[in-house]
Amino acid sequence: MNNRCWKLTLALVGVLASAYTEASFSRHMDDFIKAVKQVEDGDPGAEPVVVLRRLRRAAGLKDAFIQQYLGNADSNGPEMDAGLSDYISKVVQHRVTDDAREEGVVLTSDGTTVAVRPLLLGIEAGFLSKSNGRVRGLYQLTVAKDLNLSLRHSSPLTHRLGPDGCWDSLTSPQVFTLLDNPTLLTTAQVNGGMDGVVLGMEVSAKTRRPLNISSLLTEYYCHQLDKDRLDAAPRLISRRRRENFRGLLVPPVLVRQVMKSVEMQRRLNGQSKMEVKEKKQLVALLKEGMKDFVHMYMDCPPIIPRCMWGAEPYRGTPTNLSLPLSFMYIHHTHTPSQPCLTFQQCSADMRSMQRFHQEDRGWDDVGYSFVAGSDGYIYEGRGWHWQGAHTLGHNSIGYGVAFIGDYINSLPSQHSMGLVRDQLASCAVGGGRLVASFTLQGHRQVVNTSCPGEALYKEIKRWEHFGGIPN
Template structure:
């Protein structure tokens, strides 16, 4: 048995070392730290978090008399690392991580985290260990959580500065040579013993250690703790405490410990360290620490965290910057408008910064990005021209103040609370303390001094409440006047629907959700005898829209949205949503209204929730197809002319009365209506739509788990059975015939039954697919080779690069364009190689699709489909819903559509092509459990 275990261990590490054969194969990213920890946990399933931390400390030879006094010997005898647990290269890598040092301008022992900041690994692990041991090792002199790392390091740096051994008391920050594969971290100034990265690691260690010391339940394993804290994905975030994330480390530490307590612990830690090290006593240690902690508080607690230019990939300033004369008297607040969506991750915010700099330099002809600083919704400020250089943000006022912009369009919505506080509280306090703003500085919105709508109505309204705001108007502009818009000013995006609703809610604070829906229906003249029979007259007399509530242009726009129609290949009455799908607005609103009225309008013949929209539309389309009035029973999908400002939606095939967009709107209406029929007091309409269509993380948190548009198919399938839907569809058609005086139809049950079989296969069994035209695909180069269907194989891949799973339409679409560009330009292929690609946003993305032969599995491209998961799944798995999208939905759809034979075989890429680790060890291990997986080995490779 022991021999079998040893062979298994060696095989795993032979496989692992195929991609990580030496220290050079490691990058200094938190990814690689977590991968090593996961390898240990996989080999030793019983490895608890304390065992893992002690094992890493022992492997890295990170020990001292001081640490032994505080934490014990640091290693239980039965958990010392054996060769089978850590390879020589892994041990070498861990040792380099735990040996924090500064050599010249280079800092070692630090790693880059997903939020764009850098942390020293040693104090992070020490903090976790101290927290786990805090209760069992209660020393009289010190609290081990602070003394083991933070307090001691601060004291030694303060003393060194006092003795002039180090010119700087704290800092600096630094930059990596490459954020994708970071290897060299270079400091941006004269170093102190406690750099920003060391402080970050210590703060994280204290925060996590404190949390672990207070938890009653068994703590998670180390890899899970790190993934949750450093926010590797939505599932990890969901498991963490609210706000317990690295991006909030400064706020969380400030809430955790007071300065008097930290001062006391720092003094005591230094005295203890001095006694153990036989150092001479030092006069006025308390004064030295007090002065040092004042600097610490200003730098790390009062000031906001800033991502420097070198970390977001800034191009050089063109020319010679003009230095500001400090302190300044003004702060000018902006919004970017474009990018319109707030960025919530370092990767997206950095991309937005590069995009804006490119626009400002290339299109505007400016020397650099115009803003002084930019606020993301990820917890960080991003350095633009910074504290010293004059910006190009507020014409005629650039020398007088800083220009700070929030990434996003804040005409109708506000930045999240933490982003507002970052600028309103932290930035301003830091600027005054650092003598960059005068204490009596003034806050202005951009629109107050320049004729513009920036920073957007909603954000401008917010800043008028800020303490330093002063009212002044730009000539010829009334800041609070709602701008008159014409139809062309609206795009057919859910954004604009929500903006109109928010305008109504702002003008009518008492406007409840039912009032809003009825008002929109009335304004759009969306009514019929059928709807009146089901829902009543559709509007309460005292809620009819007045001119002050809806302008003529808004009414015209709403009318166009509620008048769903297909003219030739063009579909009207639909909007693009943030998840990349399109929905018809009329059935969405009718479903919400029906849900709100479901209890008060209980009809004997039908359920108003289904009858008001979905069931009727399905029935009429099925009947039309039966009578050959429409050649297609359902569908098709379509594409927008522009995903940023969508105006024209073109169908991709012969239309039926029930297009994909109409079905999407009807499904969303039923799902939301059902939810509302079961809830107590519902939210206002704008909040409901933002939550469901996932406009930002805070909105998502407020929604029911999984109640998101990206899961509409799954949620609808769980909500209603086919027999119930069949019954409601038949009854709805009969009711419609009676109200419309149409002649009865023979075999209506059979017509509906056959139609619903098509509906189930198309909209419930098959996965939702984002077509090529929606993610911005370039044309196929040459003439595609058509596949001979059905195929016999499904080959599973991971992209490896992009390494991070994409969780939004915008990011997944960008990844698809990036991969297609790489395949066409660098590889010289005709197109993106994969047949389909799975994002972690709930959707498949069409590559070469069902008909065209791909370039995914050398020697096997004509035999099967190649489906790739976006991300590097060497050590982690795609989330459960993404796996199910391919394993269950895609395969079921392919077999039902005669694209795969029922006896098809699943292979991992590595099984049939030698020399590749694709689809990654973790994903391949999961694929091996799939029903249609068959074992076969590529020549010269032992997969596991």
């Protein structure tokens, strides 16, 4: 278990029983869970919905749209400590400032960033449901309303969704800065919305209702992987958010939920119903824009940006690739020889590889385009646009994708192979970075090397797009 999760576990069983002030909490999910636990401890025996309403009241989430689905947040519970209330307000209230700082988001132990507001609203909607599988307002409160604004009012298409960002510190995060121009729907908002949908649906099941919110969040965000990696991990963990969300919702359903959000907002604003022609035009616009959402957050794998794993700057001036490319080359790292199971270990492995490539080999940067960990994530190397140093003589025509670990006698996890084989490849083709008829090859097919290991090489020979004559 990583150090933050261990400290969190101690806090939740009462070892860290001292009161916290707003200043003592960071913008880490573990610290937010501690704050939730403190709210729960202040009102022993309170039902989860009561705790969620207290959190909503402290955060000032009382607009008519939210109340339409969740009701009024007023309650007669004990008064909340001022410092705790201030912290909750700052962590839950979402906004993007003029200098591209995103507030109302927290860093999770798996290395991703989550907006807290849609997460909590989705969970509360789930607890309020009266039947399993039908949660009133779930999608409107989590993703539909924000998705409507983004798809309708952002132009060009590249500015509709994202971006991700970077924290000032991974041990005590306080400031999150976006990597690109702010949009109306950031990656952190989508992550929080997806988690709100997944957990909201889960708690709506009468057989799955947890005793408290802090335990639910700890179980979801702080699960420790074992040696079998994600293949044997529970379904309900944050590292599986995209596959869980994809399993719950298909694009046409999401379009309908967005339309319901639009209609509710119009009604609350005292506007008349949309004319048939206007409604058809909006549905067509949303269907077109939904392709971007599906590509970015359902087809593509989750990718950890360079700044999050602690990359050193590129040395010199990178060479831009001429897209789309025609090849994807598969590697294993050999050293590090073991799969990485946590964000912390995978990040350390990425930094180690970069140091080796820059210092020992004299390259400008880590050689690979992308690297697959066994923690459920792809790590950005040189990325989509910079030419790598992965496959001698072929760096300008293909992406180099490595699996962390030595795969002479064993295979990467099925989950990590699926991320590369299915999602990364699909993401590259759908985004115009790889041609649809691209060829996938092992490193050994074009360079005199044993890479990507005998076991992995035999495996990729069965993958779609595999081609070429091996050396």
